[in-house]
Every structure is written in C-alpha cells, then in structure tokens.
Amino acid sequence: MLIHDLTADECRDVLRRAGLARLACERDGQPYVVPVHLWYDDDHNCLYGFSTVGQKVVWMRQNPRVCVEIDDIDDPNHWVTLVVFGAYEEIPDDAAGRTVRERARLLFEPRPEWWLPAAARMPSHERHATVVYRIRIDRVTGRRAARNRAQP
C-alpha cells in the first residue's frame, strides 16, 4: 500500500467535493465531535455550515478553535482523508451578515436536503435559533492510500 501526502491542489479538490464532514470542538479539555454538512467556499478559503443552537454551537462560541475531518473511504486500502484546522465564526443575522449569509445560501442551495432537516423539525417560532457559521481555514493536511486491488 502506498500512502502519500496530498498537495495543496489535491486538498482543495477534496474540499470542493465535500459535504459530510466531522467537526470537532472542545471545552475545558473535553473534545466533542459530530457529523455536519459543510460547503467549501473556494474564493474565501472557508467552509460554511448551518446548525441549530445546540452543544457544539455553545462550545464553539466559547472556543472557536476547531478541527474538521473529511474523508472518502472505499475500503481499508483505498481512502483519502483531510484534516482541517480552523476557527469558528458565526455569521450575524443582521444587515452586517447579509452578504455572507447570501453567499452561504447560494452554496447550500444545490443540496438543500442536507441542511433542511435540522430546521424542518423545529417549530416555526423557534427557527430563529439556527445559525449560519463558517470555519476559516488555517491549515489543511491530507493523505491518500492506494493499493492495486489485484495485490494480496
């Protein structure tokens, strides 16, 4: 099996295809990781997400340092995995945040099914308790494994 580090271009390709990701945050030395759906904004080198206000949002408001893992695992010998270090930033639901929210909405739009459920299950009077956020990417590393399937 060959394992090699991804180049910056290869990392960006994986980010562009991303949807499902795992987002890790921490509080008082306790890490917390959950599956989320994120969309990559190539021009601004960040990932956008949409969430109800639950534990992860509360924690990320306290400590914005996060880690995102994105992967594509076919089998134990054929996989790509990306680790992103970055900072959580909430987009305010006001005039100042309007441009950024609109940009995020355009990224979400082609795959609305991935973010609608979180909001859809809430009573309408609580829908304001959802946030749009972005992860500003500080550093990305990626690895790819491949082995000829004919090999033992």
Place this chain on the structure above:
Amino acid sequence: MLIHDLTADECRDVLRRAGLARLACERDGQPYVVPVHLWYDDDHNCLYGFSTVGQKVVWMRQNPRVCVEIDDIDDPNHWVTLVVFGAYEEIPDDAAGRTVRERARLLFEPRPEWWLPAAARMPSHERHATVVYRIRIDRVTGRRAARNRAQP
C-alpha cells in the same frame, strides 16, 4: 422526519457493529479529529484501537479525554449517530498488559485488514512504535433519524 434518542441497548447495538469511527482529542484548546478503527468490548464497556505513534497518540498521552463519533448515514433522512465520551488508556507492551492485548487481538482478528495497513507499511525494526489502546466509555448518546422514503 422523526429523530429520536437511542436507548442504552440501541447504543450498544451500534457499538457492536462499529469499525470505522472518528476519534477526537485535544491539546491546549485545539481539537484534532481523525478516522480510526475501533472494536467494542461488550464485557468491559470499552473500545479497542491500534495505532502507530503519531500526533493523536502523543496528544492523548497528554490529555486522555476523548470523544468518539460512530455513525451509519444512508442519506440525509436516514441515519444513526453515536457520540461516546471516554478516556484513552494505552495497553503496556509488557507482562502486565498481556491479557488485555490478547483480548484486543481476538477482537481485531476477524477484520485484520482494518488494522494491518498501519503496521504493514512500517519497516520491521520500527514496529515496536505501534500501540494498542482502549477508550474506557464514560457516556454514550445516540440519535436516529427516519423518514418514510415515500414522503416528500
């Protein structure tokens, strides 16, 4: 869509089927998350893993508090996700750790392909730089989403 919390029994069922998981650790307020393969030990309520000595092992030696996320995602409306809070514990490669390592080996054995690559790519003189560890489970929460596929 219906989302419901899993019972303790349902959580154990997911743990028993687990293999691929995402393990989050942290250092100095910076979370880190990577894909790993873990095997559940029902009798001892822990997860066993096998790893080369890299960043995650170094970090978990410093702060053993970890979070493991295990999921089974068919599509946005049909998924199960489990979040495990626990403590990292390295199994010593000596007489004291022998019984536990043997137990872990028996759990790994049915699916050797998932842990061999990590060791297989190392030169034989460096294979001692691998560790067997377990995550002692403190708390598990799980959720399941389901929607009739005929619904819009």
